[in-house]
Amino acid sequence: MGSTMAHGARLGTAIMFVQDLARSVSFYREVLALEVADRSPTAALLEGDGSQLILRSMGSGAVHALGGVGVQYVIWTAADEADLDRCERALKDLSAYRDSRVSGQVRLIEGRDPDDIVVMVLYPGPDRVPMHELPVRIYGW
Numbered sequence: 001m002g003s004t005m006a007h008g009a010r011l012g013t014a015i016m017f018v019q020d021l022a023r024s025v026s027f028y029r030e031v032l033a034l035e036v037a038d039r040s041p042t043a044a045l046l047e048g049d050g051s052q053l054i055l056r057s058m059g060s061g062a063v064h065a066l067g068g069v070g071v072q073y074v075i076w077t078a079a080d081e082a083d084l085d086r087c088e089r090a091l092k093d094l095s096a097y098r099d100s101r102v103s104g105q106v107r108l109i110e111g112r113d114p115d116d117i118v119v120m121v122l123y124p125g126p127d128r129v130p131m132h133e134l135p136v137r138i139y140g141w
Contacts, residue, residue: 088109091109
């Protein structure tokens with residue numbers, strides 16, 4: 001299927017500050033099937049299917065305020081419907097699942113990571129079904 005989207009820069013790596021590195025590495029490996037490519041005592045580089053996530057431990061007192069300036073969360077794209085089902089099961093197994101919804105052809109699941117940061121995974125992604133309207137959710141705070 002051809003795409004009419006403009007070619008240009010695209011998200012390659014997300015950097016996330018977390019409280020407990022080992023706990024977050026375990027979570028993202030299980031939910032998103034990312035693999036550890038590099039690791040230090042305070043940071044880890046996870047990657048999979050062209051995406052990278054860098055986790056940096058900031059200690060148990062670090063906070064992430066929703067509604068503050070900066071990236072609030074990243075929406076991940078599952079490889080296919082079976083992968084989306086796997087992500088949903090992983091979130092449920094970790095007691096991190098919150099919700100799922102369907103909008104047109106797109107199915108989205110939502111959970112929270114160990115630091116209560118929003119984790120969303122959808123299928124199909126914007127490369128196959130581009131978003132043409134602002135999601136109402138962004139006005140929630």
